[in-house]
Ligand SMILES: *[C@@H]1O[C@H](CO)[C@@H](O)[C@H](O)[C@H]1NC(C)=O
């Protein structure tokens with residue numbers, strides 16, 4: 076008997092596949108065109124971190140379980156001892172970290188409900204809490220709980236995803252809009268498209284003026300003032316880097332490198348008043364993401380598919396990274412059970428983290444090894 080000829084089935088396969096491949100190439104989704112990432116996108120090895128704690132949840136405790144739903148960022152008011160976080164349902168909630176009596180400690184309280192989805196939060200010198208609300212824009216919550224919209228557009232372009240915020244000691248607010256094109260719910264499309272729709276901005280409460288400090292950013296995220304207030308650090312999630320913007324001095328208005336080639340996609344950044352920044356890396360880097368970043372056609376395919384399948388996120392190598400003032404990485408705190416840890420803050424002997432995927436805040440006792 077003659078061998079079975081493999082060609083008819085191969086031909087059949089090609090016959091079926093060619094139109095599919097052609098239609099993907101020719102298909103032009105309305106208002107979406109995946110672009111190559113900039114030439115300096117780091118496909119090579121990630122930055123080495125000298126120290127690594129791989130089981131950081133071994134000494135962890137949950138705060139506000141079931142109440143603190145989808146906490147994204149953290150802000151601490153040292154005077155009152157309250158730790159604040161913005162939740163999925165629009166509530167800003169707070170936990171008392173120091174109590175007069177034992178009862179008072181770790182009690183969770185609903186504080187203020189804002190209209191949208193609070194992401195970055197930071198205290199202003201006058202005691203108000205400034206909120207980067209994904210849907211509403213930049214908000215101010217006064218100590219008497221009155222909520223005021225500060226700004227939601229700049230240069231005639233409305234914010235679509237207000238994301239990170241910090242406030243300087245002179246009261247000027249620095250914040251980011253991750254994208255003027257895609258909102259919080261569909262932010263993954265911004266990442267798949269690979270185009271820079273982000274802006275770093277300032278809002279001066281003495282003039283009510285919103286100024287654009289940097290534009291064409293790839294998913295602009297967390298912001299933190301340097302302790303000397305001369306500059307700030309801001310994160311660009313897609314490019315896995317954070318850069319320094321000079322506010323004052325001879326380099327005023329310019330941008331320098333701070334830390335790059337991170338092992339994950341950076342989110343919020345906070346200064347701990349003890350010489351370190353803390354960068355949240357909610358999602359770790361993988362080979363498949365690298366390949367996707369390299370080839371826009373694959374991101375286009377994922378764009379077509381994402382209506383039916385969830386885009387996979389790798390969580391390995393995610394965690395909290397402590398960084399020195401000069402941008403040198405120090406320690407990566409990670410754990411196999413960490414999940415989408417967006418906001419990290421060290422307060423005294425504890426390291427706190429908030430995660431979009433959890434309904435509690437975690438605190439880690441750093442004195443337990
Ligand atoms: C980051 O990676 C790029 C190559 O992708 C390399 O040119 C650069 O020197 C690296 N930076 C650091 C600080 O390692």
Ligand SMILES: *[C@@H]1O[C@H](CO)[C@@H](O)[C@H](O)[C@H]1NC(C)=O
Pocket residue numbers: 280281282283
């Ligand atoms: C800024 O806006 C607030 C609230 O709308 C207003 O009360 C204040 O007078 C404004 N300040 C200036 C300098 O326009």
